[in-house]
Amino acid sequence: MTTFQEELLPATRRALLHRIAVAQSEGRAPSLVAAVVRGGRAVWHGARTSVDGHGPDEDVQYRIGSITKTFTAVLVLRLRDEGLLDLGDSLEKHLPGTGAGEATIAELLAHTGGLAAESPAPWWERTPGSLRPELDDVLGEQPLLHPVGRRHHYSNPGYTLLGALVEELRGAPWEEVLRREVLEPLGLARTSTQPRAPHAGGWAVHPWADAMLPEPLEDLGRMAPAGQLWSTTGDLARFAVFLAAGNDRVLSAESVREMRTPAAPPEPADVLDGAAYGLGLQIQRRDGRLLVGHSGSLPGFLASLTISVDDDVAAVVLANCTSGPLLSATGADLVRIVAEAEPRIPEPWRPLVQVEPSVLELAGPWYWGTHAFVLRVTADGLISLGPLTGAGRRARFCSNGDGTWTGLEGYYAGESLRPVRRPDGTVSHLDLGSFVFTRQPYDETAPVPGGVDPEGWRGIG
Structure with a gap:
């Protein structure tokens, strides 16, 4: 297991x-509180406030807005x-x-269900949920604005439907199911649908004057699964650990990995920003680093949860203002600061416990046409196949137990890799989703599609 110094270095903490x-x-911002997670626990907490002599700690609740959607997505994945x-x-x-029943559950999770972004007026975030007692009141007369499944269009009513x-x-209220199935198993005792002291008050800060106005505190009613929750940096730090590694009491590592996988076609502007959306999680590439998590906002509050699984670093940032600090950028910067100042120490290399001759036989160079690839057998029981040099299609494959392998990622995700053997038992070639990989470029002894010119390789003369 990777080990870290118990505490961050002083220079990192100051940064x-x-x-x-x-x-x-x-x-x-009237106040801002943050936490950094590394190695499965919170390793830093910081706060800044406009009130002299007082600073919120990891136990003070803030409203977290749309981070609530990630919790709702976890409940749906549990049902699956x-x-x-x-x-x-x-x-x-x-x-x-x-x-809106034409949309699939996956499309609702990924905001590709074609639904409107908001419920009908008045603005649901600043009015009582009692104004929208039924789903019809949330969806309105025309719930679908786009063809189902064709584009990513962020939808708050979509998560009301999931709730x-x-x-x-x-057969129980969303709040009760959430508490029983997620909050209690993960030990998130300070996450709730209603504020519990100590909690921050929500403020609007005048755009052109250093003056503040208190924001109303509304119960969102039917819209609760889209944005109701209150939480703390302490609880969200524990939630970040779960989203990176899973917890068999709630969701397996495989299922949370599925949540972190892009599931929606990005909008054109998002393509330039390297942004995408999974199943209840936002995904972005920033400074060459893949980040997952979610942002949140409700009148009086901003929130951000940012995770770099590869760096084993996460950040939580909460503030009690309607607009102001860009918390997503702040969270990404906190992750970057730790990842660059104190990079993750790689796991020690370890050999395979047992080497299967039939698998070891596959290791080494292969050719798809004239493209050189290399197949490696790794200590985790997988095989990997990718270009010998440069960029190109790469994937890891897991064994199916019958001599075949299934791709786990990229172009070959879900595709079958099958070693084809000669009558004498030696491997003739690899069949990967109809692609033929041979030990020599266009090996004339293998069934290369289209055949190989009988005169073989030659010069220009």
Whole structure:
């Protein structure tokens, strides 16, 4: 297991404090609190506030807005893992009569269900949820604005539908299911649907004057699964650990990895920014680093959860203002500061416990046409195949136990790799989704599609 120094280095801690101090000062936030996670636990906490002699700690609640959606997505993935639904199921199959039932559950999770971004007026974030007691009140007369499954269009009502789906299949309120199935197993005792002291008050800061206005505190009612929750940096630090590694009491590592995998086509502007969306998680590439998590906002509050799985670093940033500091950028910077100043120490190399001759026989160079690839057998029981040099299609493959392998990522995800043997048992070639990989370029002894010119390789003369 990778080991880290128990505490961050003094220079790293100062750089983190400087970053949140700049965010709070330039963003004019009444208060801002942050935490950094490394090695499975919170290793740093910092706060800046406009109140002399007082600083919020990791136990003070802030409203976290749309980070709530990630919690709702976890509940839906649990239903899938228990076999109560399939992500390809239409909503209509499990929750009929909504008018938006054509969308699949996966499309709702990834915001590709074609739904409107908001519920009908008045603005749901600043009005009581009692104004929208039924799903029809949330969806309005025309819930679909786009063709289902064709584009990513962020939708708050979509997550209201997912919350209603959870209630339908569990036979209990969303809040109760969330507490029982996620909050309690993960030890998130300071995450709740209503504020519990100590908690911050929400403020609007005047755009052109250093003056503040208190924001109303509304119960979102039916919209709760899209943005109701209150939490702390301490709890969200523990939630970040779960989203990176899984927890078998809630969701397996494989299922949280699925949440972190892009599931929606990005909008044109997002392509330039390297942004995408998974199943309840935002995904972005920043400074060459792949980050997952979610941002959140409600009147009076901003929130950000940012995770770099590769660096084993996460950051939580919370503030009690309607607008101001760019918390997503701040969170990404906190991750970068730690990852660059104190990079993750690689695991020690270890050999295979047991070497299977039939697998070891596959190791080494292969050719797809004239392109040189190399197959490696790794200590985790997988094989990898990728270009010998330069960029190109790379993937790891897991064994199916019958001599075949299935791709785990990239172009070959889900594709079958099958070693084809000669009558004498030696390997003739690899069949990878109909592509033929041979030991020599265009090996005339292998069934290369289209055949090989019988005169073989030659010069120009």
